[in-house]
Amino acid sequence: MIRTATKKDIPAYAYLLMTIFKDMELPLLQTWGEASVFQYLCQACTKEGYRYFYQRVRLLEEEKKIIGVAVGYPATEEKDIDQGWAQVLEEEKIPFEPLFWESECEGKDWYIDSVSVDTAWRGKGIGTRLLEDQIEVAREKGYATVALNVDFQNPRARKLYESIGFICHKEKEISNHPYAYMHFYTED
Numbered sequence: 001m002i003r004t005a006t007k008k009d010i011p012a013y014a015y016l017l018m019t020i021f022k023d024m025e026l027p028l029l030q031t032w033g034e035a036s037v038f039q040y041l042c043q044a045c046t047k048e049g050y051r052y053f054y055q056r057v058r059l060l061e062e063e064k065k066i067i068g069v070a071v072g073y074p075a076t077e078e079k080d081i082d083q084g085w086a087q088v089l090e091e092e093k094i095p096f097e098p099l100f101w102e103s104e105c106e107g108k109d110w111y112i113d114s115v116s117v118d119t120a121w122r123g124k125g126i127g128t129r130l131l132e133d134q135i136e137v138a139r140e141k142g143y144a145t146v147a148l149n150v151d152f153q154n155p156r157a158r159k160l161y162e163s164i165g166f167i168c169h170k171e172k173e174i175s176n177h178p179y180a181y182m183h184f185y186t187e188d
Contacts (some may be wrong), residue, residue: 002133005057005069010045012066013057014038016116021099023151024175028097037099043088049077050084051113058133060117060126067118070130072137075105075147102174109147109183110138127157131164139186146186149179158182 005013018038021029028037045052052071060068073081082098089096105111112134117126138146148166150158158180166182173179 001062002058002060002129005054005059007046007054009057009059009066010042010054013054013059013069014041014045014052016066016069016118017041017052017071017114019116019119020114023154024177026099026175028099031097040085040088040092040094043091044084047084047087049080051081053084058130058137060130062121065118067121068126068130069114069116070112070134071114072110072112072134072146074141074143075107075109075111078103078105078111100175102172104149104172104174105147106181107145108143109145110134110141110143112146112148115148127160128164131161135164135184135186144185144187146184147181149174149181152178152180 015038018034018041021037041052044050045054047053051073056071056073058070059066082100085099086096104113112131115127115130135146147169148161149172150161161182164184166184168180169183170181171178172181
């Protein structure tokens with residue numbers, strides 16, 4: 001079942017998001033350590049408007065276990081999307097360090113920020129279901145274009161996105177990794 005996250009789901013989906021952060025080799029993981037980043041991430045997920053605020057998050061649950069997460073939002077909100085992170089660091093009296101430095105999206109796209117599936121459930125269509133759900137959310141909200149980034153070092157994910165109908169729009173760099181910025185058009 002795919003559903004919107006609740007506050008009590010934060011630790012479970014934050015754990016899945018940490019998998020992405022590790023793959024991206026985010027500098028904060030080295031600077032602060034995984035446990036601290038996880039703690040601050042969980043706190044930030046309670047802040048309305050934050051990139052990973054629980055009401056933005058869609059979860060796939062099987063056997064009462066969260067096995068997949070997808071996060072999407074309007075690209076037009078990106079400039080303010082990390083205020084929740086900044087608030088947590090201020091509350092903790094830690095100098096501001098962003099999780100992400102670069103802009104990830106553009107225009108009037110519905111942007112799929114993150115999709116992560118529990119390793120035990122990979123290869124079983126979970127990612128596809130989460131992506132299709134994000135596309136449906138975008139359609140319902142009136143977006144003509146859905147966008148996401150895929151690391152060039154992850155050809156399996158890119159193949160999945162292409163099988164759904166995403167096409168490479170352009171290349172960009174995020175956290176010193178080359179990415180393909182891909183589009184899916186919701187209107188036939």
